[in-house]
Amino acid sequence: MNWSLIWAIARKDLKEVSQNKAALVPAVVVPVFFVVVFPLAIVLLPQAFSRAAGNAFSLQDLEALLQRMPPAVTQALAGLSPLQVWVVFTTGYIFAPMFLILPLMMASIVASDSFVGEKERKTLEGLLYSPTSDAELILGKIVASVLPALALCWASFVVYGMVVNLAGLPVMGRLWFPTALWWPLMLWVVPAVATLGMASAVIISSRVGTFMESYQLSASGVVLVLALMAGQVTGVLFLSVPVAFLVGLAVWAVDAGLLWVGVRTFSRNRLFSRL
Amino acid sequence: MAVIEISGLSRAFGPVQAVRNLTFELNEGEVFGVLGPNGAGKTTTVRLLNGVLKPDAGRMRVLGLDPESQGKEVRRQTGVLTETPSLYERLSARENLRFSGALYGLGLAELEARVNAQLDFFELGPRADDKVGGFSKGMKQRLALARALLHGPKVIFLDEPTAGLDPEAAHQVTQLIEQLSHEAGRTVFLCTHNLDEAQRLCDRVAVLRQGGLLALGSLAELGRTLWRGTWVEIDVQTALAVGLRRDLTRQPGVQRVEGEATRLVVQVSHEVDIPDLVGWLAAQGARLMRVMPRRHTLEEIYFELQEQPEGRPA
Numbered sequence: 077m078n079w080s081l082i083w084a085i086a087r088k089d090l091k092e093v094s095q096n097k098a099a100l101v102p103a104v105v106v107p108v109f110f111v112v113v114f115p116l117a118i119v120l121l122p123q124a125f126s127r128a129a130g131n132a133f134s135l136q137d138l139e140a141l142l143q144r145m146p147p148a149v150t151q152a153l154a155g156l157s158p159l160q161v162w163v164v165f166t167t168g169y170i171f172a173p174m175f176l177i178l179p180l181m182m183a184s185i186v187a188s189d190s191f192v193g194e195k196e197r198k199t200l201e202g203l204l205y206s207p208t209s210d211a212e213l214i215l216g217k218i219v220a221s222v223l224p225a226l227a228l229c230w231a232s233f234v235v236y237g238m239v240v241n242l243a244g245l246p247v248m249g250r251l252w253f254p255t256a257l258w259w260p261l262m263l264w265v266v267p268a269v270a271t272l273g274m275a276s277a278v279i280i281s282s283r284v285g286t287f288m289e290s291y292q293l294s295a296s297g298v299v300l301v302l303a304l305m306a307g308q309v310t311g312v313l314f315l316s317v318p319v320a321f322l323v324g325l326a327v328w329a330v331d332a333g334l335l336w337v338g339v340r341t342f343s344r345n346r347l348f349s350r351l
Numbered sequence: 352m353a354v355i356e357i358s359g360l361s362r363a364f365g366p367v368q369a370v371r372n373l374t375f376e377l378n379e380g381e382v383f384g385v386l387g388p389n390g391a392g393k394t395t396t397v398r399l400l401n402g403v404l405k406p407d408a409g410r411m412r413v414l415g416l417d418p419e420s421q422g423k424e425v426r427r428q429t430g431v432l433t434e435t436p437s438l439y440e441r442l443s444a445r446e447n448l449r450f451s452g453a454l455y456g457l458g459l460a461e462l463e464a465r466v467n468a469q470l471d472f473f474e475l476g477p478r479a480d481d482k483v484g485g486f487s488k489g490m491k492q493r494l495a496l497a498r499a500l501l502h503g504p505k506v507i508f509l510d511e512p513t514a515g516l517d518p519e520a521a522h523q524v525t526q527l528i529e530q531l532s533h534e535a536g537r538t539v540f541l542c543t544h545n546l547d548e549a550q551r552l553c554d555r556v557a558v559l560r561q562g563g564l565l566a567l568g569s570l571a572e573l574g575r576t577l578w579r580g581t582w583v584e585i586d587v588q589t590a591l592a593v594g595l596r597r598d599l600t601r602q603p604g605v606q607r608v609e610g611e612a613t614r615l616v617v618q619v620s621h622e623v624d625i626p627d628l629v630g631w632l633a634a635q636g637a638r639l640m641r642v643m644p645r646r647h648t649l650e651e652i653y654f655e656l657q658e659q660p661e662g663r664p665a
Contacts, residue, residue, distance in 0.1 A: 088439070092439060096441070201433045203437070209423055348398055
């Protein structure tokens with residue numbers, strides 16, 4: 077395995093995708109909403125409303141929801157004021173699964189541009205004539221798809237942490253983010269989800285002809301994220317530290333299966349048989 | 352020395368037999384043309400020889416390597432100009448070449464030197480840092496050719512290098528190929544529809560139809576195989592009298608006389624019969640203006656072959 081070839085392919089793919097506006101716009105806009113606009117609104121608006129109304133913030137509507145949370149969460153929230161509970165519960169727990177949209181989306185975008193985009197732009201044939209093995213080609217494209225997804229997600233996590241801590245400082249009186257859940261989420265589940273987005277795009281790429289088709293289909297994995305969010309909000313499957321490990325494990329298992337199929341699909345002989 | 356050897360090579364795509372029992376060899380330094388209509392198997396042969404497609408049957412060797420099991424090593428020593436330029440239009444010409452060079456493992460200093468040399472040779476220097484998307488078709492084809500040659504391949508495959516180009520750009524690309532083909536030791540495998548281009552560039556040609564080999568050889572060899580004997584064109588100042596023309600057909604070595612008025616087209620058994628024929632005509636008082644042995648064009652050869660019934664290769 078020649079890693080300099082793999083890097084060359086990955087660098088080229090990243091340079092190309094950085095010129096694709098259809099890919100770049102969601103990669104910039106979505107994180108800005110997720111890590112700046114939403115948390116600021118969630119943290120600052122209740123403070124502003126309660127100040128304007130002259131009332132103390134009440135958790136009246138959240139009571140029933142909080143009662144369904146696992147003991148670890150209720151313990152973590154014990155002794156906090158209603159406004160502190162709101163900030164910690166929403167930005168520290170409820171928001172966590174929504175974060176998984178970022179790696180899924182980014183990996184789907186880059187992988188779709190990298191695999192299907194090459195076909196669509198008729199550049200694949202030239203690449204397949206290069207002195208690289210099938211494994212080096214696919215690995216280069218995997219690196220190009222997963223690395224930016226991880227970089228974007230981890231950078232967003234840092235910004236999110238700063239926004240949540242700073243905006244919440246008047247309420248919390250201390251820096252409290254991240255909670256324990258975020259570490260397995262960022263280091264275990266996020267790479268698994270990024271790989272899921274990429275692996276889906278690899279498989280879909282052999283069946284569709286355009287970048288947009290591939291992106292839309294592979295990003296439909298967002299249903300999984302929405303299911304996790306629903307579980308989080310209803311307390312049915314709360315993303316605690318052990319659950320995060322299990323979810324990550326399940327996603328990695330799916331990734332392994334998808335990649336096995338994807339790598340078998342991505343052979344020169346097969347691709348040229350279809351060109 | 353044979354650079355490419357193919358024996359009994361076959362490949363089908365479902366019910367379509369793309370390449371059928373092909374056998375031929377290419378010698379070092381040769382410009383070898385592969386001619387045939389769409390679907391004749393030209394591109395499939397290029398793909399098989401570069402190890403990007405596996406054959407159903409047959410044996411191949413490229414530079415002594417087996418493309419099926421040593422595809423990566425074969426591709427390291429070959430360059431391919433595909434039918435569509437396969438360039439990254441969002442990247443600049445320089446970036447395209449740098450990427451290609453990196454895939455061939457060229458070191459940074461050597462890569463930069465070669466990239467600059469290719470850009471200069473193909474007259475792309477002034478647009479080197481512009482995005483390829485803004486290039487004309489001719490410029491894209493020159494850049495694709497520069498990319499195919501960047502790593503100094505011993506064998507270069509050119510798949511329809513002038514297809515879709517305007518006459519000026521096509522002429523420019525043909526000239527470049529002619530220049531490149533004269534570089535010592537480089538073997539060129541040229542797939543083309545363009546018979547003038549093939550006639551101008553190729554030492555030998557293979558004519559394919561429906562994946563099978565119809566004919567193989569130099570222009571002269573193919574002409575001799577298809578039309579027995581030698582044809583000579585003779586221009587005379589005034590038309591021959593009927594009797595003299597009849598006597599001409601009876602001269603030793605003369606097989607047939609065609610042509611009208613002042614242009615005679617005579618078929619003789621051998622080229623050596625021509626001086627005697629010319630001497631006899633002069634002795635009969637014919638005023639000869641021009642005597643020219645007739646060379647069959649590749650176009651004549653190609654269409655004659657395509658009209659032959661299947662299973663009768665020349």
